[in-house]
Amino acid sequence: MNQSPLLPLREELAAVTPYGAPQLEVEARLNVNENPYSPSPEMVADIAKAVARVGAGLNRYPDRDFVELRQALADYLLLECGHSFPVQHIWAANGSNEVMAQLLGAYAGPGRIVLGTEHSYSMYPEYVRGAHSRYVTVPRQSDFNVDLTVLTGALQDLRPSVLLLANPNNPTGTVITEADLKQILQVAQQTGPIIDGESTATVVVIDEAYGEFRDSGQPSALALLEKFPHLAVSRTMSKSFGMAGLRLGYLVAAKTIIYDIMRVRLPYHLSALTQAAAIAALSHASEQLDQLAQLRKRRDKLASWLAAQGYVVPKTQANFVLFGPFENRHKVFNxxxxxxxxxxxxxxxxFLRVSIGSEREDQAFRAALEEATK
Known part of the structure; x- marks a missing residue:
């Protein structure tokens, strides 16, 4: 074989390694915040029927604007949090990863800044790099909650085009209160880049990948959409529906934001099979929400148990728990x-993070941690 020629890799990628959390076959796989429960037999049967129905038409392109799926997502949101949205305010893509990439494709870009916080989702810098932008983070408080003064100050000083906030935050599980979100959104109305001599808004993206795991009484950022048209709320079916393998993320935002995303999306980005499977899964929303209630109870029990062992455990409203500190966390991990x-x-x-698993997996984790640290 001839020697491979040198390829013109972008210089800034030379030191980058591909993202990848370990995928190992072990007794308890609690590292990527998956829903531990497989879809019910009834859901699987409905998905199979739906996929079979569209199979005969796979010689044609899928519905480019996936209106039926968007309506199904609207129906789900009304059930889950009581907010009604027309389909024109809803978008979907192949996982919330693609939703984020599309948002940054529309609003980030060379010479622009995307703002975030430290100790947040590890993929945010990757999204921003892909958009040829600069990612700047501000510190959190010692309890891992957002420092409102520091964050709003950074908005005013840096004039970012986008603010990325995971809520609940990954990996800490902590949340931003509705009052603090309102203050952030009010400040962000005039803190975007100056374009043609005029101030623009910073697009505030609230990533609710774990939104369905929030405590009762903790409102979704969806409640603020009508008042703040520069807000975009991202969600996913990976966690709440046990559909990580489906790759379906979605966004709720003002029609202007949805239209701007359509400027940069690739055509026919959602396959007919994905659309059919997601619609079928969404018809089982009630049973999935009942299941999440049980996961929240087990999460709280595990967090209480870890705290009783003497660990620092931030208050979590996600499907995982952060705990520590350890002098050598890598040794404990191994x-x-x-x-x-x-x-x-x-x-x-x-610190280390553990996902909430099945009852058997949770017990395996407790026993292993006791043995590893005694």
Missing amino acids: DLLERGVLIREVGPTG
């Missing part, structure tokens, strides 16, 4: 892995 339990080294120095 000791757990040797016992068949895979968790995640991520977030603040010295």
Whole structure:
């Protein structure tokens, strides 16, 4: 074979390694915040029927604007949080990853800044790099909550085109109160880049990938959309519906934001099979929400147990728990892995994150942690 020629890789990618959390077959895989429960047999049957129905038409392109799916998502949101949205305010893509890429494709770009916070989702810098923008983070408070003064100050000083906030935050599980969100949104109305001599808004993206796991009484940012048209709320079916393998993320925002995304989306980006499977899964929303209630109870029990062992455990409203600190978290991670339990080294120095699994997996984690740290 001839020697491969040198390829023109972008210079800024030379030191980058591909993203990838470990995918290992172990007794308890608790590292990527998956829903531990497989779809019900009834949901699987409905998905199979739906996919079979569209199979005969796969020689044709899918519905480019997937109106039926958007309506199904609207129906789900009305059930889940009581807010009604027309389909023109809803968008979907192949996972919330693609939703984020489309948002940044529309509003970021060379010479622009995207603002975030430290100790947040590890993919945000990757999204921003892909948009040829600069990612700037501000510190959180010692309890891992957002520092409102620092954040709003950075908005005014840096004039970012986009603000990325995970709520609940990954990996800490902490949330931003509605009052603080309102203040952030009010400030952000005039803190975007100056274009043709005029101030623009910073597009505030609230990433609610774990939104359905929030405590009762903690409102979704969806409640603020009518008042703040520069707000965009991102969600996913990966966690709440146990559909990580489906790759379906979605966005709720003002029609102007949806239209701007359509300027940069690739045509026919959602396959007919994905659309059919998602619609079928959404018809089982009630049973999925009942299941999430049980996961929240087990999350709270695990968090209480970890706190009782003497660990620092931030108040979490997601489907995972951050705990620590450890003098050598990598050793603890490896000791757990040797016992068949895979968790995640991520977030603040010295801390580890564990996803909520099945009852059997949760118990395996507790037993392994006790053995590894005694």
